Amino acid sequence: MRIIIIGGGVMGLSTAWQLVRRGERPLVLERFARGHHEGASHGETRNFNNAYGEAHYLDLLARAREGWDALGIVDGEPLLRLHGLVSHGSGAALGAGSGAGLTDIAAGLTARGIPAELLDGAEAAGRWPGMRFEDTVLFSSDAGVARAAASLRELERRTVEAGGEVRWDTRVRAVSPDADGVDVVTDAGVFRADIAIVTAGAWTEGLLSGSIHLPRLRVTEETPAHFTARISGPWPSFNHFVAPGAQPANVYGMPTPGEGIKVGFHGVGDEIDPDARPHRPGWQRELAAYVREWFPGLDADSAVPVSCTYTTTPTEAFVLDRVGPLVVGAGFSGQGFKFAPGVGATLADLALDPAARAAAPFRLPT
Template sequence: MEVDVVVVGGGAMGSAAAWQLARRGRSVVLLEQFEQGHHIGASHGATRNFNMAYAEGDYLDLVTEAKDLWDELEGATGMQLLDLVGLVNHGNVRRLRDVRSSHAERGIESHFLPATEAAERWRGMNFRGDVLVVPGSGRVRAADALLALRHAAEAHGARFEYSTPARDIRVEGDRAVVVIDSGEITARRVVVTAGAWTSKLLGSTVPLPRLVVTQEQPAHFTPLDDSLTWPSFNHNPDPDDPRDAYWYGPVYGMLTPGEGIKAGWHGVGPVTDPDGRSFTPEPVQLEALVRYVREWLPGVDAESAAPMSCTYTSTANEDFVLDRFGPVVVGAGFSGHGFKFTPAVGRVLADLADGGGAPARFTARR
C-alpha cells in the first residue's frame, strides 16, 4: 500500500494531524496500536484544562490559534468541545505578573483579584495571595474532542485503523516504510505521535532529546455542594513559603461533570515503562494530594479521592518536540500541558509534513 502520509498514534495529536493533512487533500492512514477509546495512554478522560496562562509568546500564539481551531472544529462537527468557565491561577505571584504582562501585550483578557474576593466568588476554594483570572479559559471536553477530530478527518477521506500497531519504521531515501502485521505501507511522510511509545518506536532512527515517561496519578473528589461554581485552576507552590514544602509540584484541576473535581500534581509521577505500568497510585503522593485538597479545596470531600492513571512524556524543559527528520515528522514530549494546543499542533505537524517549519522553540536540534 502507498499513501501520502501515515500517522502513527491515534491520540489527540495524531488525530489532529490527520485532520489537518486530510483537509489539505493528502491521502492519510492513521494507525493506532490499541482499540478506539482505550485508557492506556495520555489522551483519555473526559476533561482537560484549556489554559491561556502562559508568559511565553510562542505558546500564547499557539494557544490563541488553537482556540480558533477548536471553534472551527465545533462548527464542522456540531459538537461542543470547550467550556469557557474561566481559569484561576494562584501561588508564585511573581510568575503570574509576567503572564499578565504578556496577556496585556497581546490583548488577552485577564485580571488580578485579591484572595478575599476570589474566595467569596469561588467558595469551594481557598486562596492565599492575588489570583490571576483568565475568563476566556476553562476546559476541553477531551473524549469528545477525540471523536470530533476523527469525524472531521474521516470527512476529508482519512482512514483510521485501530488495534494496528506499527512494528517498525524504515527510512528509504526520501520515503518511509511502516511495517504492520499485515504488511508494509510506503509513504512520502510518516508523522509519529506515539506518546509514551515514541522512543521505543523510533529508537535511533531520529536524534530525539531524552523523553521521560511517568505515570501520573490525579484523582476526582466529590463536591459537598452542587450549587458551587467551579473554574478550572492552576496552583503553583510559593517558593518562599514553608507551608508549601510538602507539595510535590504544581497542582492543576477542573470540574469534570458527573465525576467530581479533578486535581493532581503536575509531572511528578514515578518513571514508568508504558508497557509495564501498575496503574495504581503511589501512596505517599496520593496522601499529599489529599492533604492539599483538604487545605485548599474546602468545597469537596477530601476523603473521597478516586484516583486515575495516565502518562506524561516529558522533555527536560517541558517544551514540545515538533520537528522533521527526512521523511519522519515527530510530535512528542508534550509534558502534560499539550492537550489545549491539540488542533494547532496538528497544523504544525501538517506543515512539517508538507515541507514547512515549526517555531524554533519546538525543534529538537535548537
C-alpha cells in the first residue's frame, strides 16, 4: 500500500482529498465512528478567521481558500459562510501574532487583496447592535464560518468517489517505521505502507513517541457555549483580543444557525488524557459574565456548553513535517479547522516529495 492516513478528522480527510486529486488512493484509518465527538472536528461551525499578522499563516490561509473554493457548493450553499469577521481589543498585538496590532493586520490583509476595514467602536456598535467593542475594530467581509460537519461529509464523499478508502472504528495501536516503509498496527491487523501520514489530533504524541521528536503537545478540554440571541442580528464572527488580566483569555465566536451564537475563551481548559476525557464544562460562570458585559444582544443565562479538544504546541505553531516515511500534521492549537484544505495540500506535498518543505515555522526542530 502506498499511503495510509491515521486520523479521520478534518485534517486527515482534507489530506486524503488532496491526495486523490493527484491520483493517489490513500487509506484513512479512524479509531472512532463517523460523526463522533471525541476529537476537535465535530460540530456544525468553525470560525473562518483571517485576522493574522504572520505571513506563513496568511500564505496557508490563501492555500486553504483555494481548497474551500474548489469544494464548491454543498447541499445548496458554499462550505464557507462569508458573513464577515470583527476583531477588536487592546490585546491584539499579543493575540494576533508577531506583535501585529489591528492596523498592521488590516494593512497586511489589504496588501493581499483581502477586504479589511477599520472602524471606531461606536460605528461598529451601530452596525452590530448585539455587541460592544473597544475603540478600534477591524472588519473583514471575506471571513465568517466554515460549515464543519458538512465539510467532513463532503471530504469523505470526494475521497471515496475518487478511489480512496475511509475505515471508521479502526484503532491504530502503533506506528513502526523502518528503512523501507511503515507498519501500521491496528486492532484489525497490520497494514504496510510506503508512507504514513499521522493526523491523529490529541493521540498524535502517543502514536509517534519514539519515532519522531515532537514539541510537547498539550491536550486540553475546552468548553465554549452557544447563547440565545435577543435580537435577530446581523451577527458576524468575532475575535476579542483582551488585555492581560482583563478576562481569562482571548475570546472568539460565531453564529451557528439553529444553536445560537457560540462564544468561547481561547485555550483555558484543563489538561487531560484524551482517553479519559471528563466532558465537564469549565469556565461557564466567567463566560456568562463576559457575555453579560460585551454582548447586550445575547441572553447570558442561556448557555449550552459544548466540548472539544485543543492540542497545543508551546508556541501554538502547527507541526507540518516529514521524518523518513512518516509525515505529521499536529498541534493545531484551537485554530486549525479553517486551514484544513491548505494543511491537507501541504501534507500531500510532504508525502509525495521527500524534498518538499512546509514554511519554516511549521517544521520540526533539527
